[in-house]
Amino acid sequence: MTKIAAGLERAFASRGFAEPNVEDLRDAASVSLRTLYKYTPSRSEMVLAALEHRHRRYLSKVFDGMPDDPNAALDALLNRVGNWMETETAHGCLFHGAVAAEPGSARLRELLERHKTEVATCAAKVTGLVGREIEISVILEGLTQAWALHRDAAVESAKLLGRGLRKLEI
Structure with a gap:
């Protein structure tokens, strides 16, 4: 399933949610149509599988091996988010893009909220800013939006x- 989800993630990240048809998604997943539908029985399930895969990859790439020092962790976190933007995100946040493509989907909104909440929680923990998850989220979201420009x-x-926020905590 991981291989399928990875292929679906690549397809949606590069072409958006409206453009790829099921045959394109099958090709991206490198499986037969039957296998694709076995693991993801609908297009909405394909989107969810791709986003779940993206969520796990993002958390790993951004948070694995984080420095123990909160100040160093803050710099590492923001550098890693910048690197993610440069290497992985040609069209902005894939989670926001999915919700924009299907605004009535409660499951997509729940996944977006879970992803953003977990990122903010992890970021607050590694930077020593527990209790400031909303502020960390605003900084991270601002970075992802401003990065393209x-x-x-x-x-x-x-x-x-982030350093200003840390000074408020001291």
Whole structure:
């Protein structure tokens, strides 16, 4: 299933949610149509599988091997988010894109909320800012939105905001 979800994630990330047809998704997953439907019996299940895979990959890439020092962790976190934006996200947040493509889907909204909440919780924990999850979320969301226009300057600005938030905690 991981191979299928990875292929679906790549297809949706590169082509959006409206463009790829089922044959395109089958090809991206490198399986037969029968196998694709066995594991993801509908297009909405394909989207959810892709996003679940994306969620696990993001958490691993951003949080694995984080420094123990909260200040170093803050810089590492924001550098890693900037790197994710550069290497993985050509069209913005895939979770927001999925909800925008199907705004009436409660399951997509729940997955978006779970992803963003878990990211903020992990970020607050590694940076020593537990209790400031909303503020961390605003910094991370601002970075992901500003990155396309400002790239490294957006990362550095996010670090300044994060350091300011850390000073409030001292």
